[in-house]
Amino acid sequence: MTIGIASDHGGFAIKTALIPFLQDLGHEVRDLGCDSEDSVNYPDFADKLCLAMRDGLFECGILLCGTGLGMSMVANRYRHIRAALCHDAFTARLSREHNNANVLCLGGRVLGLELAQDIVAVWLATEFAGGRHQNRINLFC
Ligand code: RB5
Numbered sequence: 001m002t003i004g005i006a007s008d009h010g011g012f013a014i015k016t017a018l019i020p021f022l023q024d025l026g027h028e029v030r031d032l033g034c035d036s037e038d039s040v041n042y043p044d045f046a047d048k049l050c051l052a053m054r055d056g057l058f059e060c061g062i063l064l065c066g067t068g069l070g071m072s073m074v075a076n077r078y079r080h081i082r083a084a085l086c087h088d089a090f091t092a093r094l095s096r097e098h099n100n101a102n103v104l105c106l107g108g109r110v111l112g113l114e115l116a117q118d119i120v121a122v123w124l125a126t127e128f129a130g131g132r133h134q135n136r137i138n139l140f141c
Pocket of ligand 1: 065070
């Protein structure tokens with residue numbers, strides 16, 4: 001899968017560690033920044049990823065900030081984005097199965113690396129169930 005990934009300074013460390021993990025799973029990953037732990041504004045990076053997805057550059061995206069909250073708020077302002085903030089594998093699985101989430105948001109100051117890897121692996125491996133869930137998505141997308 002082609003995945004876009006972006007973070008602010010609060011998500012930078014986990015993002016940096018997730019990239020080789022995703023590549024080892026066989027995915028193509030494009031890092032849209034930020035590039036260090038210097039303070040930046042999370043909306044700039046959420047916008048960058050969401051606009052790239054609107055242009056069809058990635059099949060899905062991963063956004064990280066300190067809590068994941070800011071990134072998910074910005075991403076969900078875009079009509080083509082269904083961003084899910086997940087702190088556990090159960091929610092990650094259902095965000096795909098029921099909500100067909102196309103962006104996963106993670107809190108770099110909330111999660112340890114192993115939990116983040118677990119969440120990401122489950123999220124990427126889970127298919128959308130369609131059916132009644134598509135009908136519900138059609139009500140807001
Ligand atoms: C940055 O300090 C922090 O506010 C940001 O990473 C994020 O948690 C916002 O939602």
